[in-house]
Amino acid sequence: MAAGTTRRRNPAERALEVREAAKTLALTRGLAAISLRNLATHCGVTAPLIAHYEPNMDALVASTFAAIAEQEIAEVSLHALAPDDALDQLRALISALADPARDNVGEVWCDAWSLGRKNDPLAEAARHSMDSWHALAIGIIRTGQNAGQFAAIAPERAALVLFALVDATASYQLVNFRSRETRDTLVRETLEDMLDVSLRINDDARNPSTKPTV
Amino acid sequence: MAAGTTRRRNPAERALEVREAAKTLALTRGLAAISLRNLATHCGVTAPLIAHYEPNMDALVASTFAAIAEQEIAEVSLHALAPDDALDQLRALISALADPARDNVGEVWCDAWSLGRKNDPLAEAARHSMDSWHALAIGIIRTGQNAGQFAAIAPERAALVLFALVDATASYQLVNFRSRETRDTLVRETLEDMLDVSLRINDDARNPSTKPTV
DNA sequence: TGAATTATTGATCACCTACTCAATAAGAGT
DNA sequence: ACTCTTATTGAGTAGGTGATCAATAATTCA
Numbered sequence: 205m206a207a208g209t210t211r212r213r214n215p216a217e218r219a220l221e222v223r224e225a226a227k228t229l230a231l232t233r234g235l236a237a238i239s240l241r242n243l244a245t246h247c248g249v250t251a252p253l254i255a256h257y258e259p260n261m262d263a264l265v266a267s268t269f270a271a272i273a274e275q276e277i278a279e280v281s282l283h284a285l286a287p288d289d290a291l292d293q294l295r296a297l298i299s300a301l302a303d304p305a306r307d308n309v310g311e312v313w314c315d316a317w318s319l320g321r322k323n324d325p326l327a328e329a330a331r332h333s334m335d336s337w338h339a340l341a342i343g344i345i346r347t348g349q350n351a352g353q354f355a356a357i358a359p360e361r362a363a364l365v366l367f368a369l370v371d372a373t374a375s376y377q378l379v380n381f382r383s384r385e386t387r388d389t390l391v392r393e394t395l396e397d398m399l400d401v402s403l404r405i406n407d408d409a410r411n412p413s414t415k416p417t418v
Numbered sequence: 419m420a421a422g423t424t425r426r427r428n429p430a431e432r433a434l435e436v437r438e439a440a441k442t443l444a445l446t447r448g449l450a451a452i453s454l455r456n457l458a459t460h461c462g463v464t465a466p467l468i469a470h471y472e473p474n475m476d477a478l479v480a481s482t483f484a485a486i487a488e489q490e491i492a493e494v495s496l497h498a499l500a501p502d503d504a505l506d507q508l509r510a511l512i513s514a515l516a517d518p519a520r521d522n523v524g525e526v527w528c529d530a531w532s533l534g535r536k537n538d539p540l541a542e543a544a545r546h547s548m549d550s551w552h553a554l555a556i557g558i559i560r561t562g563q564n565a566g567q568f569a570a571i572a573p574e575r576a577a578l579v580l581f582a583l584v585d586a587t588a589s590y591q592l593v594n595f596r597s598r599e600t601r602d603t604l605v606r607e608t609l610e611d612m613l614d615v616s617l618r619i620n621d622d623a624r625n626p627s628t629k630p631t632v
Numbered sequence: 633t634g635a636a637t638t639a640t641t642g643a644t645c646a647c648c649t650a651c652t653c654a655a656t657a658a659g660a661g662t
Numbered sequence: 663a664c665t666c667t668t669a670t671t672g673a674g675t676a677g678g679t680g681a682t683c684a685a686t687a688a689t690t691c692a
Contacts, residue, residue: 234532234535234536236532311535314528314531314532314589315532316593317528317532317589317590317592317593318448318450318528318529318531318532318533318589318592319532320592320593321448321525321592321593322448326593327592327593327594328593330593330595331593331594331595334590334595357611361604361607361608364600364604365583365604365608367586368582368583368586368587368590368604369579369582369583369586371586371589371590372581372582372583372585372586372589373582375528375531375532375585375586375589376531376548376582376585378531378532378534378535378541379530379531379534379535379540379541379544379545380541380545381544381545381548382578386578390575390578390579390582393575394575394579397571397612398611
């Protein structure tokens with residue numbers, strides 16, 4: 205393009221570039237921004253070439269969402285499962301989910317629910333990644349309960365509540381409802397009450413009511 | 419059209435028809451389906467006429483959402499505030515929110531969060547209606563607490579949790595995540611735990627642990 | 633009945649979407 | 663150097679979006 209010469213790339217390399225462009229587009233402008241033209245512009249290439257690599261946009265939207273979601277789950281899992289103690293794991297999980305750097309991913313999730321109505325593979329990918337998230341939380345909660353650290357609520361239900369709060373606040377963020385602090389506090393305090401723990405990171409007390417008033 | 423003659427309507431009447439068409443379109447095919455051509459087809463009229471009455475589609479999307487949301491809030495408020503007892507009010511509220519007839523409205527809400535990112539008036543309308551919902555719930559919760567029926571959680575927080583659960587499950591429904599029963603149970607049981615009440619409609623016990631085992 | 637008003641239309645612009653197909657040309661292998 | 667494969671393009675189809683403008687025609691009012 206720049207020198208008037210057509211760059212001809214290794215197919216695998218080009219395919220990867222297109223998928224990366226789709227991710228970038230999704231994270232910066234939403235899943236709905238994934239289109240042949242936007243991808244083409246982003247890659248400095250014509251639209252038919254994109255169609256050559258990705259013959260179905262709905263499928264690309266779905267696979268792009270899956271890639272973003274699964275990558276985040278993998279990263280957060282690694283971070284959350286690093287500590288040995290279940291309470292520390294839960295704290296790591298919550299703080300990772302509250303990280304403002306995650307905002308873009310939250311927006312993509314909201315897009316996925318809305319678009320999932322008309323895009324079956326996308327809906328399926330959403331369900332699958334939701335199951336992955338729940339599995340992570342359930343594991344942590346169960347471990348903590350076995351260690352006597354968490355209240356004896358059904359882990360499945362606690363996980364559902366946790367992500368319902370996280371997901372709802374992600375949607376709220378898109379329309380600037382309430383402050384980030386209010387949204388984060390909603391998640392944290394509800395979970396604290398439900399599991400009877402303190403999730404403040406610099407607070408070792410397992411039971412807030414017995415912590416010293418130094 | 420039918421007889422080859424152009425029907426010329428009273429402007430107020432036509433404007434109303436367009437607004438009604440927008441509501442119908444939103445509830446059946448989502449907020450994103452509101453377009454000049456879809457509206458024109460629905461009204462049996464040409465697109466420029468729609469533009470004549472609604473010169474700005476983003477604004478129409480926002481006002482249509484506001485109309486749907488506010489109408490529902492008004493109806494549910496009436497239903498929920500009918501009983502004298504706060505517990506019965508809460509039960510009425512929850513059962514109204516769980517009504518499958520409300521599914522379409524839930525989808526519209528999810529659309530609103532997703533589209534609200536690029537449509538400021540829509541985001542504003544969403545925030546406003548969210549505040550209305552919270553006000554309704556806070557009133558009921560506060561009344562119940564004053565009567566000693568509900569646990570002493572901050573009403574604002576309880577309301578946030580309630581609607582976070584309702585909103586998240588509405589999103590989940592769009593991608594068929596879990597069963598309706600699981601989603602409804604999630605809302606109900608979490609609220610029961612949080613306020614220490616029983617929300618099953620044919621159950622008068624205020625404290626489940628003391629109810630007779632007839 | 634005639635004139636003024638205006639709801640409504642047809643035509644068009646400018647842009648977007650996905651998708652197809654034949655032609656071009658870059659690079660690989662011989 | 664030559665052929666072969668194929669990545670890439672240009673051009674086009676068929677539809678979608680919002681929006682504007684002058685012309686038409688239905689209704690209202692004088």
